[in-house]
Amino acid sequence: MATRSRRMMGLFLVAMLATGGVRAGPAATGQERAQEAGRALIGTLAPKVVLTTIDGDSIDLGSLYGKKAVYLKFWATWCTPCREQMPHFEHAYETAGPNLAVIAVNVGFNDSLEEIQRFRRQHGITMPIVMDDGRLAAAFHLRVTPQHIIIGRDGRIRYVGHLADPALDHALLAAEAITDESQNHEGDPRRSLAATPHINVGDALPSISVKTVAGQTFAFRPKDTPRPTIFVFLSPWCESYLATTRPSMSAACRTTREQLNTLADNHRVRWLGVASGLWATPQEVKEYIAEHDVSIPVTLDETGTLFRQFRVTNVPTIIVADGAGKVVQRIEAGAAGSLIRVIDTL
Numbered sequence: 001m002a003t004r005s006r007r008m009m010g011l012f013l014v015a016m017l018a019t020g021g022v023r024a025g026p027a028a029t030g031q032e033r034a035q036e037a038g039r040a041l042i043g044t045l046a047p048k049v050v051l052t053t054i055d056g057d058s059i060d061l062g063s064l065y066g067k068k069a070v071y072l073k074f075w076a077t078w079c080t081p082c083r084e085q086m087p088h089f090e091h092a093y094e095t096a097g098p099n100l101a102v103i104a105v106n107v108g109f110n111d112s113l114e115e116i117q118r119f120r121r122q123h124g125i126t127m128p129i130v131m132d133d134g135r136l137a138a139a140f141h142l143r144v145t146p147q148h149i150i151i152g153r154d155g156r157i158r159y160v161g162h163l164a165d166p167a168l169d170h171a172l173l174a175a176e177a178i179t180d181e182s183q184n185h186e187g188d189p190r191r192s193l194a195a196t197p198h199i200n201v202g203d204a205l206p207s208i209s210v211k212t213v214a215g216q217t218f219a220f221r222p223k224d225t226p227r228p229t230i231f232v233f234l235s236p237w238c239e240s241y242l243a244t245t246r247p248s249m250s251a252a253c254r255t256t257r258e259q260l261n262t263l264a265d266n267h268r269v270r271w272l273g274v275a276s277g278l279w280a281t282p283q284e285v286k287e288y289i290a291e292h293d294v295s296i297p298v299t300l301d302e303t304g305t306l307f308r309q310f311r312v313t314n315v316p317t318i319i320v321a322d323g324a325g326k327v328v329q330r331i332e333a334g335a336a337g338s339l340i341r342v343i344d345t346l
Contacts, residue, residue, distance in 0.1 A: 038160025065155030226323035236288035
């Protein structure tokens with residue numbers, strides 16, 4: 001019964017991603033998720049940042065504001081609607097006039113430079129491609145793939161969406177037409193994107209607490225217990241959705257979750273699952289927990305802060321801290337028997 005249920009969940013997620021989104025509740029499509037996440041951005045000044053393409057070229061977004069509109073599209077090679085929208089995206093680049101810059105931003109999640117280059121060759125992509133380190137995703141409130149960001153010629157964010165539809169085309173035309181010659185773009189108050197301080201092996205855990213999806217508080221460095229802590233970075237759709245587009249990653253997620261279910265009763269350690277906020281809501285994480293009988297506490301890293309701090313770009317990834325709160329081990333995605341080895345060394 002559990003196997004059939006997992007299969008149905010996977011088919012449901014594939015269908016929803018392909019048609020515009022996973023449901024977080026009634027009618028929560030990808031378009032609605034993107035618009036809700038971007039609601040606070042509309043009309044605000046876009047951040048200044050210098051991007052480096054996968055070919056080593058630099059793109060200074062700050063120097064474009066006041067001169068050109070900018071179209072950023074967040075995407076991933078494993079994303080079905082991203083693949084379906086690529087002809088529209090490439091056409092936008094090929095037909096862009098002198099007032100529009102078009103840039104592809106790979107989200108840098110469960111992807112690699114090799115996969116991006118292969119995808120570019122297979123789909124004949126000619127536009128500049130940037131691989132995000134998480135800063136752009138945070139700045140532009142990334143929640144789905146693809147996610148479109150349109151910045152007007154006045155340097156303000158004008159549109160956030162998910163679908164390649166007439167609304168997107170209209171927003172592109174409108175953004176090119178917007179000008180504001182009175183704005184001083186040299187001295188405007190927009191922010192640059194500072195890198196998130198990284199937590200590496202040998203570093204101390206930050207003295208922070210997070211809320212789990214069950215409403216409990218989990219302290220990274222509790223004062224009342226010297227037990228080691230194992231952080232399991234995961235995605236609730238990894239097993240199902242990636243089964244067709246990234247089968248090896250899907251298998252790694254399933255193996256880690258199965259090991260986790262077996263080992264979670266080990267009280268010599270503290271456990272925390274950290275779920276990616278990409279294509280996930282608290283309710284969906286709760287459904288994943290119930291579906292797979294996950295017994296450890298899980299927090300939803302909606303803004304990606306923990307993923308950036310620990311430099312996690314693939315799931316599953318395991319971070320181990322000792323009883324003193326020092327990070328002592330990191331196991332990247334796909335390592336066979338990873339959780340079992342971790343427990344044996346503690």
